[in-house]
Amino acid sequence: MPKTKTNLEERIAEASYVCGRCGSCRNVCPVYQEIKWESSSPRGKITLAKDVFLKHKHNKMTEFYTQRLLECTLCGKCEEICAAGIHTRGLWLDLRESLRETGRLHPxxxxxxxxxxxxxxxxxxxxxxxxxxxxxxxxxxxxxxxxxxxxxxxxxxxxxxxxxxxxxxxxxxxxxxxxxxxxxxxxxxxxxxxxxxxxxxxxxxxxxxxxxxxxxxxxxxxxxxxxxxxxxxxxxxxxxxxxxxxxxxxxxxxxxxxxxxxxxxxQEKRLMPAGLSETVTYHDPCDLGRNSGVYEDPRVILQAIPGLDYVEMFHNRELADCCGGGGNLQMVDSGLSQAIAGRRVRAAVETGASILVSACQQCVQTLRDAARKEKLALEVMDVTELLWQVLDHETGGERNE
Ligand code: SF4
Ligand code: SF4
Structure with a gap:
């Protein structure tokens, strides 16, 4: 829901007040890891917003400001790591609303x-x-x-x-x-x-x-x-x-x-997976895991497949890295999105897995493209594709009529 200006100013003021400038968010932000400029970090975004909305430096509401706000996958990892409890992801969304309200909507x-x-x-x-x-x-x-x-x-x-x-x-x-x-x-x-x-x-x-x-x-x-x-x-x-x-x-x-x-x-034994002799790892989609709280069910499915050797990526669950495909980033800077995706597929290869599974079409598409571009021996697929491939098609009930 669009926020009023006062609401937004209050939220920026609160974030600025409680932010201890520890830099933890900066260390985990996939955008900062690529751009490496303070202004591209979550902490830097708060500073930019503070200048514009609290110090009323409206001349700072430039194309650069807009670009920096939109260089974000909305992955929520900054919010997850912030010891001060700042709801950064919600703030980024509110700031995007303000861009639209002030006629600065990205074309x-x-x-x-x-x-x-x-x-x-x-x-x-x-x-x-x-x-x-x-x-x-x-x-x-x-x-x-x-x-x-x-x-x-x-x-x-x-x-x-x-x-x-x-x-x-x-x-x-x-x-x-x-x-x-x-x-x-x-x-x-x-x-x-x-x-x-x-x-x-x-x-x-x-x-x-x-x-x-x-x-x-x-x-x-x-x-x-x-x-x-x-x-x-x-x-x-x-x-x-x-x-x-x-x-x-x-x-x-x-x-x-x-x-x-x-x-x-x-669990109800209405699906019976046959075996698969492969090493598989799992990429948590930000919108399923961190932003919605579903971590275990995709893992339950993978671990129910006999013979499958399941390995975790180093950054997983709450601290999983983004695939680069979120936040409409591809529309703003496709090269940045690809760089983030490249980092993620290389991390998947480091686990020794031959298959990288996710649970989101957008993640699968972004990571599949990245694996191809990086020429990695890594198959990228959705957990539902893998499950269908390994199901014992002789079992199960009657088909729908
Ligand atoms: S992690 Fe939180 S407190 Fe630390 S710099 Fe980032 S926003 Fe500020
Ligand atoms: S939501 Fe993700 S990409 Fe955006 S600032 Fe936070 S950590 Fe960086």
Missing amino acids: NFRHLGEQIATTHNISATANEYRLDWTDDLDDFEVPQSKDGSEVAYFVGCVSSFYPQLADIPQSIVKILEQAPVKYTVLGGEEWCCGFPLISAGMSGEAQELARHNIEKVRALRVKTLITGCASCFHTWSQEYPLLLGKSKQDLGFEVLHVTEYFARLL
Whole structure:
């Protein structure tokens, strides 16, 4: 929700007052690790905001100021490490709102806003083509807005419109079919979750998307909504209640990331993985882990696979490093985003793993590109792709009808 100017000034004043300038945030910030200028660090961003809003040096609200604010993946690691308890990530989002309010919206963000307002998704493709990723599925029809479903699968824009990632939603529905689960997707009724707009400082525009999506899912009377995308999950579970001034319970259905749901199905023995003889490591998506609190379920899935040798990356769980694909950074500085991703895939190789798994389409895409560019012998995949590959397809219940 857009903050008033006074609110923002109060928050900057509080952050400036309690910040002991210890530099811990600087040491963990993936952006600072690449740029190495104080102004690019979390601590430096607070100083820039203090100059503009508290010292009223409005001449400092320059392109440089805007660029420094937007050079951030919104990974939240600065907030995690800050011993003073400063809610930095929320502050970065508020400062992005202020850029928009003062007419300093980044041109690529403006274009994104216009795009979503037109097609209701992040691509230029009409929303009615949201189910194109199902075209290769010959064995069954993916149910669309089907009454009597227990679970609604919110696919997300990246999975829906990036053919190179179609294997992820396909794996998810194949697993749901095998369990079997009475599920449905929304097809063209699904709109962008709004996270790219919230990240751009346009939370006002995201409210309409939130209302629409909630209304469509409520109409299905499902018990559970699952998402395969970490950012969609974060938006549904954390941002929608905030945007609409309601509690999570008011949604009327539970919201789970697909890894939480599949871990549940494994526990109920509705899915039986066969073996895999590979060394695998896991990248925690910021929006699933640090920003939403889901750490264990993806690991539960991986560790349920017989023969799989699971190794942790040095920076994991709360202290995991970002993949570089968050915060709309690719729209602001794609080279910086790639440099951050390169650092992460090299860290994955150091574990000795041959497969790097994540639980978010955006992370998978960013890390896969980085592994290719760095010419690393590292396969990057989503946990749902791996799970589908290793499932014993002879077991499981009857298929959905
Ligand atoms: S970690 Fe917190 S207290 Fe330390 S410099 Fe960063 S914002 Fe300030
Ligand atoms: S959210 Fe992440 S990228 Fe942004 S300032 Fe904090 S640590 Fe750096």
